[in-house]
Amino acid sequence: MAKGHFGLIGLGVMGENLVLNAERNGFSSVVYNRTPQKTEEFLAGRGSGKQIEGAYSLQEFVDKLERPRRILMMIKAGQAIDDTIASISPYLEQGDLLIDGGNSLYSDTERRVAELESRSFGYIGMGVSGGAKGALEGPSMMPGGTRQAYEDIRSLVERMAAKVDDGPCVTYIGPGGSGHFVKTVHNGIEYGVEQILAEAYDMMKRGAGIEPAVMADVLGQWNSMEELSSYLVEITEVCLRTRDPESGGPLTELILDVAGQKGTGLWTVISALEMGVAVPTIYESVNARVLSSLQAERVKAESVLHGPGPMTLDLGTPGNGMAPLRDASILSIMASYAQGIALLQEASRIHHYDLNIAGIAQIWKGGCIIRARLLQRIQDAYRQNGELPNLLLDPWFAEQVNRRLPGLRQAVSEAVRAGIPVPCFAASLNYIDSYRTARLPQNLVQAMRDCFGSHTYQRIDREGTFHTEWLS
Ligand code: NAP
Numbered sequence: 001m002a003k004g005h006f007g008l009i010g011l012g013v014m015g016e017n018l019v020l021n022a023e024r025n026g027f028s029s030v031v032y033n034r035t036p037q038k039t040e041e042f043l044a045g046r047g048s049g050k051q052i053e054g055a056y057s058l059q060e061f062v063d064k065l066e067r068p069r070r071i072l073m074m075i076k077a078g079q080a081i082d083d084t085i086a087s088i089s090p091y092l093e094q095g096d097l098l099i100d101g102g103n104s105l106y107s108d109t110e111r112r113v114a115e116l117e118s119r120s121f122g123y124i125g126m127g128v129s130g131g132a133k134g135a136l137e138g139p140s141m142m143p144g145g146t147r148q149a150y151e152d153i154r155s156l157v158e159r160m161a162a163k164v165d166d167g168p169c170v171t172y173i174g175p176g177g178s179g180h181f182v183k184t185v186h187n188g189i190e191y192g193v194e195q196i197l198a199e200a201y202d203m204m205k206r207g208a209g210i211e212p213a214v215m216a217d218v219l220g221q222w223n224s225m226e227e228l229s230s231y232l233v234e235i236t237e238v239c240l241r242t243r244d245p246e247s248g249g250p251l252t253e254l255i256l257d258v259a260g261q262k263g264t265g266l267w268t269v270i271s272a273l274e275m276g277v278a279v280p281t282i283y284e285s286v287n288a289r290v291l292s293s294l295q296a297e298r299v300k301a302e303s304v305l306h307g308p309g310p311m312t313l314d315l316g317t318p319g320n321g322m323a324p325l326r327d328a329s330i331l332s333i334m335a336s337y338a339q340g341i342a343l344l345q346e347a348s349r350i351h352h353y354d355l356n357i358a359g360i361a362q363i364w365k366g367g368c369i370i371r372a373r374l375l376q377r378i379q380d381a382y383r384q385n386g387e388l389p390n391l392l393l394d395p396w397f398a399e400q401v402n403r404r405l406p407g408l409r410q411a412v413s414e415a416v417r418a419g420i421p422v423p424c425f426a427a428s429l430n431y432i433d434s435y436r437t438a439r440l441p442q443n444l445v446q447a448m449r450d451c452f453g454s455h456t457y458q459r460i461d462r463e464g465t466f467h468t469e470w471l472s
Contacts, residue, residue: 003066004030004053006156008074009084010102011038014128015074016046017135018101018160023050025159030054032061034075058088068095068122070153077104077263085112089119097122097152099143103264106177106184106271110351113145113176122149125176127183129368130162138162140169140368142186142360144179144353147172162367169363174353181271181347182360185340188268188282190232190370191261192336192424195285197236199332199422200325203411206420207313212250214318216240221321227330227400230372259289268343275346279339280431281332284423307419315414324414327407332428334400337378338391339431358382390435401432408432 005026008019011033019029028051033039039054047054055061062069069092073084081100088098098121100109109125116123123145130139141157143150150172161170173179197219204210204218219237222228244251265286272279291298316323341357348355361379365371381394391397412429415422434440449455451470459466 002028004028004051004064005066005070006030007032007061007065007069007071009033009061009071009088010073010075011042012074013132014101014135015072016042017132018072018074018128018139019052020046020050021136021138021160022156023052025156027156027159028052030061030064032056032058059091062088062091067093068097068152069093070097070099070156072099072101074101074128077102078108081108081112085116089121092121094120095122097124097149099124099126099153100180101126101128101141103127103183103187103262104177104180105263105267106181109144109177109180117146117149122146122152124149124153125178125180126157127179127186129183129186129370131369134162134367134369138169138367140363140366140371142173142179142182142363143170144173144175144177144182146175161363164362164366166362169365169367171356171359171363173360174348174355176351176353178348178351178353178355181351181353182344182355184264184267184271185343185347186364186368186370187264188272188279188343189336189340191265191268191285191289192282192339193230193232193333193370195288195424196281196329196332196336196428197232198288199415199425200322200329201236201240202420203313203315203325203415203422204322207414207418208315208322210318212240212252218318218322218326222326222329225326225330226373226377228326228333228372228374230374231369232372256295257292258295259292261286261289265289268340271347272339272343275343275350277339277343277346278431278434279343280427281335281424282339284427285336288421288423308417311418313414313418314410324407324410327404328411328422328425328428331401331404331408331432332424333372333374334392334397335428335431336424337374338397341378341382341391342389357386392432392435401436405429405432 006022006029008015008031011031019031023029030053031039032055036056043054055064113123124143127142128139138161141161157170158168161168173182204215216237219233223233239252242251244254269283269286315325344355358379361375365375377396381388388394392401408429412426446457450457450467454467456465456467
């Protein structure tokens with residue numbers, strides 16, 4: 001029996017679909033799963049009649065693969081990855097290559113790349129986005145590690161990835177944990193966009209009394225615009241149209257309003273705070289999920305803490321696409337991307353990742369959850385100016401901000417008047433308003449810091465560092 005071209009560890013939702021993708025693209029595969037029944041079930045089911053073999057020990061798995069071995073681990077992030085590396089390492093030989101395709105913390109990947117490379121094994125930390133369907137049909141993949149290790153898996157991942165006009169949705173991201181860092185930020189942006197669309201929905205529902213089916217029509221209009229056309233807007237329309245088979249009513253209205261967060265949104269925010277990058281839209285999307293989880297408390301609080309009474313809000317009409325909400329969504333989504341990219345740029349500087357932002361925008365155009373037509377504009381912006389300090393300064397984006405800021409402002413002020421929370425809309429507005437303000441009030445913060453702690457300050461009218469005895 002010929003040896004397999006590709007090995008997969010972890011037959012979960014993603015692993016199963018990725019190995020079917022690899023096999024369809026001509027890579028005979030060997031699969032291993034911690035729980036052997038899953039391997040048996042897979043080989044008897046979706047994996048039957050294909051160039052896929054099972055293995056029931058790591059030694060058997062390794063023996064069945066051609067050298068140098070290319071092994072993708074698609075398992076739970078964290079200790080499971082370290083344990084699997086430790087268990088498989090004794091069977092690996094020089095030049096073999098392990099790929100972690102899960103959502104690992106980028107600093108863990110930094111450590112593993114250094115460790116494994118020092119033992120002459122290749123190690124790639126690869127973000128994979130696209131969910132089950134993307135994994136099967138073509139995901140977006142963000143591999144990081146040494147360039148040599150990438151070259152060793154290039155033909156495999158280029159064939160497996162989604163394709164857009166200008167190529168496959170995979171490219172070499174950079175050294176160390178850069179692939180997982182980029183995937184983390186991808187997920188942070190995804191959190192932001194999901195919350196933004198949820199805020200637009202809430203405003204349509206509670207602020208304008210619009211039914212889900214009509215909202216779906218509005219989302220359909222939005223999805224036909226260059227600025228909003230995206231996978232997430234498309235599936236929001238589908239969600240709003242879907243009816244509960246039993247009651248016949250809109251299914252969304254029967255779903256518990258609690259959203260968890262698995263880590264990548266939180267890691268985006270933690271990294272941003274550590275690196276001194278403002279990501280308020282993304283931060284608020286994480287906070288919104290945290291507050292949503294206090295469901296029992298919120299139910300009690302509603303009868304204790306009172307908001308304003310019913311009122312008529314000016315949010316446009318479904319016929320005009322709910323113009324203020326549309327503009328608020330467009331600019332808030334742009335703010336999410338701008339913040340995520342600013343974080344990538346700073347991480348690139350700190351960790352010497354040498355990230356190519358235009359290249360990252362290119363591989364996010366297809367296969368992944370944040371794929372959107374807007375990414376072509378983002379790619380163009382960074383192709384024209386790789387040093388652009390903020391996406392919103394690109395001329396096309398700046399024109400969008402100037403045209404749509406009144407709409408975002410109106411949506412936020414109507415929400416504030418009505419007592420409907422719009423944390424991401426408000427954070428995006430404040431982000432843009434802060435960024436476009438030449439003189440912020442931090443002069444007073446500096447005065448206070450110098451007053452109580454002699455922290456000193458700088459002046460705008462002369463060079464130097466100053467201290468004042470404010471309390472004398
Ligand atoms: P899943 O369906 O929950 O499957 C988890 C897999 O991990 C199973 O094969 C499980 O084996 C294995 N596993 C768990 N703990 C293990 C351990 N200690 N040692 C060895 N194997 C262990 O997971 P998934 O959704 O495919 O996700 C896999 C990875 O991809 C995760 O890091 C996830 O965050 C990431 N990811 C998921 C998606 C998505 O849409 N689902 C998208 C992108 C990335 P058993 O069968 O023995 O339990």
